[in-house]
Amino acid sequence: MEEYLNIVSHFAVEGRVTEVKPLGKGLINDTFFVSADGPRQYVLQRINNAIFRDVDLLQHNIDCVTAHLRKKLAGDADLDRKVLRFLPCLETGKTYWTDGNTYWRVSVYIPDSFTHEAVTPASSYDCGKAFGAFEANLADIPDQLGEPIPDFHNMELRVRQLHDAVFSDAAGRLADPQVQEILSALLPFEEEMCKAERMYREGKLPKRICHCDTKVNNMLFDADGNVLCVIDLDTVMPSFVFSDFGDFLRTAANPVAEDSPLYDKVDFRMDIFEAFAKGYLESARCFLTEAETENLPYAACLFPYMQAVRFFADYLNGDTYYKIQYPEHNLVRTLNQLALFQSARAKSAEMAKIIDSLR
Numbered sequence: 001m002e003e004y005l006n007i008v009s010h011f012a013v014e015g016r017v018t019e020v021k022p023l024g025k026g027l028i029n030d031t032f033f034v035s036a037d038g039p040r041q042y043v044l045q046r047i048n049n050a051i052f053r054d055v056d057l058l059q060h061n062i063d064c065v066t067a068h069l070r071k072k073l074a075g076d077a078d079l080d081r082k083v084l085r086f087l088p089c090l091e092t093g094k095t096y097w098t099d100g101n102t103y104w105r106v107s108v109y110i111p112d113s114f115t116h117e118a119v120t121p122a123s124s125y126d127c128g129k130a131f132g133a134f135e136a137n138l139a140d141i142p143d144q145l146g147e148p149i150p151d152f153h154n155m156e157l158r159v160r161q162l163h164d165a166v167f168s169d170a171a172g173r174l175a176d177p178q179v180q181e182i183l184s185a186l187l188p189f190e191e192e193m194c195k196a197e198r199m200y201r202e203g204k205l206p207k208r209i210c211h212c213d214t215k216v217n218n219m220l221f222d223a224d225g226n227v228l229c230v231i232d233l234d235t236v237m238p239s240f241v242f243s244d245f246g247d248f249l250r251t252a253a254n255p256v257a258e259d260s261p262l263y264d265k266v267d268f269r270m271d272i273f274e275a276f277a278k279g280y281l282e283s284a285r286c287f288l289t290e291a292e293t294e295n296l297p298y299a300a301c302l303f304p305y306m307q308a309v310r311f312f313a314d315y316l317n318g319d320t321y322y323k324i325q326y327p328e329h330n331l332v333r334t335l336n337q338l339a340l341f342q343s344a345r346a347k348s349a350e351m352a353k354i355i356d357s358l359r
């Protein structure tokens, strides 16, 4: 507690801090709920500096995005619950504080807000509209945003990282027959899944400002289940719209959690796909190109595939990236995401029909 009080004291928190306790389920940063006896509660985060190497760039992105969204929503009576607000550090005025070793930030806790780990068709429609609107609102941001994680959703890079992990076999896990089986299931789709990068090089696909971590639990809802606010802005950067479309469905369309070992329960839910696509297209139709719309079914396959590749590479590397709770955790995650990819891919033609009917 003493340690956290010292950290929080570098920010203009109102009132006296009464409690600090862990919050949320993120795999990257450490998040805490900060109670104070003033009018507001806060969220304290330790930024994972091993992953976000340039915290100054990261927070600059977030400052630009929140300022732009606030301008777009100006006049909304509930503005403070719809856009995150980060506190400036008292000494530097920047929205983070560092002791030269660890990096911290504080945002205002949005009162009466809830996260969900699962969706219904009705809430996915709302999420589709909200993430589409998020992209639409950021389409005219005047600032130049950087890439807090360079090439974050570049499938070609993720494939190379998997090959490197196989080559190094740092954790000595390659000989395991199950590992070999996973490799044989993933490798045949590498080229197909790298389509976006090829299209980009050929000038057939734009990059836009995207959220790039559109998991269901990165959205806040009010008590009635209405969408309030998009959170976790660390990965907002120029990317393909496939990032936001595909990554949402990766978590939402799967009836079980991404780390569930119940692989036969993994399924790509088409009712969730249809509802999300409907909402997303309502907000994003105004700016999407034909190539983007046509490839939304590809996006739905790409993200389970990319996540399987990322979890698997981390497993082979000895679990250096994602937090794990037990030694096989990344292997279980890989198998789950692989099953989801296979289910989605088998339903691509059906997805294309739905997209056509929604245009």
Ligand code: GN1
Pocket (backbone or CB within 6 Å): 025, 026, 027, 028, 029, 051, 149, 213, 232, 235, 258, 307
């Ligand atoms: C990470 O920490 P969290 O859960 O918000 C990851 C995402 C992955 C996700 C898998 C910066 O997000 O890309 O999809 O885990 N974020 C980063 O659960 O790598």
Ligand code: MG
Pocket (backbone or CB within 6 Å): 026, 027, 213, 217, 218, 232
């Ligand atoms: Mg998160």
